[in-house]
Amino acid sequence: MKRLVIxxxxxxxxxxxxxxxxxxSPAAWAITVVDRSPDHYYQPGFLFVPFGLYAPRRLVRERAGLLPGDVELVIAPIEGIDPAANEVRIGGGEALPYDILVIATGCDIAPGETPGLLDDWRVTAFDFYTPGGSAALARRLESFQGGTLAVHVNEMPIKCPVAPLEFAFLADWHFLRRGLREAVDIVFVTPLSGPFTKPAASAALGALLGERGIRVVPDFAAERVDAAARKLVGYDGREVAYDLLVSVPTNMGDQVVGDSGLGDELRFVPTDPKTLRSKSHENIFVIGDAANVPASKAGSVVHFQARTVAGNVERAAAGRPLAAEFDGHANCFIETGRGRAILIDFNYEVEPLPGRFPFPLVGPLPLLKPSRLNHWAKLAFRPIYWRLMLRGRPLPFISDRMAMAGKKRPPAAGATA
Ligand SMILES: Cc1cc2nc3c(=O)[nH]c(=O)nc-3n(C[C@H](O)[C@H](O)[C@H](O)COP(=O)(O)OP(=O)(O)OC[C@H]3O[C@@H](n4cnc5c(N)ncnc54)[C@H](O)[C@@H]3O)c2cc1C
Structure with missing residues (x-):
C-alpha cells in the first residue's frame, strides 16, 4: 500500500x-490529511464580520465532516518534514511516512514582524484575517465615533490581495449608514505604487477610492508602528497618524515549512508555477497559499490549481511526465460597498480586462466595474465554497484555465479605430 500525505x-x-x-484506488493508496485544528473556517467571511454582516459562528464547520470517509484525518500539529526520509513528524512524536507529499499549509499573518504592531494589539491596532481579529474589530467598530481609520498593508504577498481594499470600501459604507462618514477619514496605506498589483484594475479601483473620499498613501514601507503616538512610521521618514489601525500584517508560510528547510525567506515553498511540484523534491507537490508561485493567494486560485496538482500526483505515482497546466487563473469579486462589487478574472499572462463574464455579450457579470449582480455573486461564493469547491467539484461555467471569451483587449498601441 502506498501513502499519500496531505x-x-x-x-x-x-x-x-x-x-x-x-x-x-483505495486498494493501492492510503490518503492521510493532517491539520492542527478540528475547525475549518470560511476565511472570506472574516471580511464581513467587523461590519456585523456575518456572524462568526456561521463561518465554521467541523473538518471531519468535510472530508471523504475513506480518507484518514489526523488532528495534530505538524512538527517536522524530513524529505530525505520521506517522513512527516506530528505532535506526540509520531512519524508519518509518505510516498508522495502535498503541502497545503497555507499562510498566516505575522504581526510580530513589524516592530510596535503588537504593542496596542486589539486595542487601537487590529487585523481582520483571523477569527479572533475580525470579532474583536467588530466590537471596536461598533463604538468608533470618528477619527482617522488607517487600512494598512504591510508587505506583499498577502492572501486575498483585494481584501484590504474591500475593507476600506465597506468601512466607507458602514460609516455612511451610521451617519458618521464625515467624521471618519479613511486612509489606505500600501507598499504598492497603487491600490492593486495589476495596473488596469489598480486604475479602476483608484478612481473608485477617490470617488468615495478614501485617501491612498502609496509606496509606504512601514519600518515600525509607534503605538503610543498612534502612527505608522515609514523607512523613508513619512508618517501616517491614525486613531484606529486595521493592518494586514506580513503574511508568512507556516513555521514548520521554514524549520524543515523547505521555504524561502517568507517560508513559502519554491514551487514550479505550472506543474505545482516543489522545485527541490520530486515527490512533493504544493497547493494554495503555501506556494511561492506568482499567482494570487486566493481560494479561487486554489480551486483552479487543484486538478493540476491531482493530475500531477497521479502522473508522478505512475512514473509519467508531469503536465505544465496551471496558468495562474484567478477570479476575484471585490466588494465595493453600497451593495456592489467588481469582478476581475486574470492569469499569469493576462491582466484583468473589461468585458462580460462568463459569456460574451450576455455575461451576465460585468468585468472591472461595480455592479449589484457581482455583489450577489460574491455572497453566493459561500455556499459554492462549502458545496462545490471543498469537494473538488468544477464550478458551473468557469473553467480552470482562464478563458478570453467576453474579455475586451485594449487596442494595441498605435492602432487606429
Ligand atoms: C479576510 C480574508 C478574505 C478572503 N477573501 C477571499 C475571497 O473573497 N475569495 C477568495 O478566493 N479567497 C479569499 N481569501 C483567501 C482564501 O481563504 C485562501 O487563499 C485559501 O483559504 C487558501 O487555501 P489553502 O488551502 O492554501 O490554505 P488554508 O485554507 O489557510 O489551509 C491551511 C491549513 O493548514 C493548517 N496548518 C498550517 N500549518 C500547520 C501545522 N504546522 N500543523 C497542522 N496544521 C497546519 C491550518 O490549520 C489550515 O487549516 C480570503 C482570505 C482572508 C483571510
Missing part, C-alpha cells in the same frame, strides 16, 4: 483529498 485540511487540502480519493 499537510493542511484547509481549502486546498480538503478539495485535493476529495479529487484524489476519487482518482486513486
Amino acid at each position: 499537510l493542511g485540511a484547509g481549502t486546498g487540502g480538503t478539495a485535493l483529498a476529495h479529487i484524489l480519493r476519487r482518482r486513486l
